[in-house]
Amino acid sequence: MSHLGLPAGWAVKNLGDLVEFKYGKALPDKVRSGAGFPVFGSNGEVGKHEVPLTNGPTIVVGRKGSVGQVHYCPGACSPIDTTYYVDEVPGRQFGFWRYQLRSLGLESLNRSTAIPGLNRTDAYSIRVNLPPLAEQVRIADKLDTVLARVDAVTDRLARVAPLLKRFRQSVLAAATSGRLTEEWRDINKPTKLLAEVQLGTITQERLCRMKKAKNAAERTRTEEFDVPQSWLWTSLDALTAKIVDGTHHTPTYVSEGVPFVSVKDIRDGVIDFSNTKFITEEEHCELSKRCPVEQGDLLITKSGTIGRTAIVKTNSPFSLFVSVALLKPASREVNMRFIDLALQDWIGRIDVSSRIVGSTIKNLHLVDMKVLGIPFPSLDEQAEIVRRVELLVAFADRLEARLQTAQTAAQRLTPALLAKAFRGELVPQDPNDEPAAELLKRLAAARDSQAAKPAKRGRSAVKT
Incomplete structure (x- = not known):
């Protein structure tokens, strides 16, 4: 073991004393031939071109963009101008140096605040175990x-x-x-009559809860599938007393107050209040006249990212933006968790884009949600x-x-x-x-020999 804590026979040198980071050359996509030798950008191979820049094994290092990413090409290639490349290494051990450069943490040398960039002078000062x-x-x-x-x-x-994703979808x-x-049905023998009676009770309670009694919307039948004989089909509207979205105008935000929930705050079946914006108590009270959120309600995102759901499990007040729809159960008998499962299955099963309008911000209309068919077994x-x-x-x-x-x-x-x-x-x-x-020693001698050679006379080569 040496005094540096390395095995006997090892040495330590600056990276710049061992390899040279050469600049890649611009090669826009429109001028690449599309066949031949690999073309490398900072994040890896990006195309093909018939004329290579290097003549043999090449290590490519990300200079702009994917800073410090190291890629290896065993043959000739064309590194573009977002990269450095190394085509000469001590002893021609490219297999060793591809790993050596990966181990140096070059990605941590990014000093740019706008476009990530690697300065090769910084890389050259890294001490390397050889x-x-x-x-x-x-x-x-x-x-x-x-x-x-x-x-x-x-x-x-x-x-x-x-x-795992397919497993979850198959469960739904x-x-x-x-x-x-x-x-379970073989043992408990539920009947269709029981489901009809229970659904009828829910329907009556729904009418009683509504300020203006209105029959439920008829369901669409085009997406129905086979269900057990003891089950029914009904519309989502029939199982809810209200389907409404949040406010359509951007409220006045304050530093603290009542949480204001939008699509970004609903994920993985829960409402995340850790990063919500806030509105005043007065504005919350005004918004709640149209869209009052209560424990046990079901939320579903309807704009931007479609189909995230969450059941409200808190009594603490909060308001909703237009990107979130509120589903209030028609009665205490309604199992909102089951409706949640049915909605999740619907979102994962069908082409939701066929129900979505809007070219900039995708939006699922409330009228389409109301007529959605929901399978209804006994409670x-x-x-x-x-x-x-x-x-x-x-x-x-x-x-x-x-x-x-x-x-x-x-x-x-x-x-x-x-x-x-x-x-x-x-x-x-x-x-x-x-x-x-x-x-x-051999490397130093080779450099000295190269430096002793007289410089070539004549016009400098024009870069192309």
Whole structure:
């Protein structure tokens, strides 16, 4: 072990003493041939062109935009003007240097406040641990193997999230079609008459709650699907005493007061009050005359991001913007959690864009929501469906949490392995390896020889 804490035979030098960051060359998309050699931008390969800028293996480093991102091309390529490129490395060990540059944290050198940018002078001052040339080969080979495994794990983990999403959608579909409670019906024998009586009671209470009694809107039948014989279909309007959106005008905001909820504040089935704007108590009272929010109501986003839902679980007052619709239950018998499930299934199942108008801000009209068909089993079966869905969703939530933990761990593996490699801890040292100091001597001699050559006379080459 050396006095620097590195293995014997290693050396430490400034990056600028070992490699040169050359500027990429502008190559607009309109002039690229579309075939041939890879074209690299700061975030990776961006196209093809028949004439390359480099002649062999090339390491590309993001200079503008994706600052410090490192990409490797095993052959000739064209790095564009948002990049630096390295086409000469000590000992021609490109496999080693592609990892060395990734380990240096070049992305942290961004000094621009507008467009992210990397100054190569800053990069050149980084101190680099340099192993013997033979050990560089062993390090590169080992990293090729272990990082390929890390990438494979990362890819497999990335495929889990879509599976969980499909699982949640299948749970909703099973819940609203009756498949989820098929054996429950075999045991409890609910009848269609029971559902009709319960729906009739809700309908009567709905009329009593309304200031101006009005029959419920007829449902659309085009999106109905097969449900059990003991179920009914009804309209969303029939199960709600009111479907209304928030205020259509932008209120006067204050530093503190009553929370004012918009589409951004509804996510993952909850209302997030941590980043809401505020309005005065007086304005809230005025807005509540038309759109009074109460515990047990259901909210659904209807403008911008369509279809996020949340049941109100607080008695604390708040008001709504036009981007959020309020659904008030027609009676205390209405299971708003079941309606929530039906709405979520509808949003995930159909082409919502067919119901949406507006080219700039997408908007779902209240009239379309009112005529939405809702499957209606008996109230006992609705409660059982909600119970089962909540168990399955909780299971999916636990799997998702484990997935996020695994993905975080996988993301930390690559930098940890790179750090270990360049501390000399990834592969064993061989005392027979030529020390890195000898490589540095050859590099210095080559530079001195190059500097001693007379400068070429004649016109400077014109850049193209």
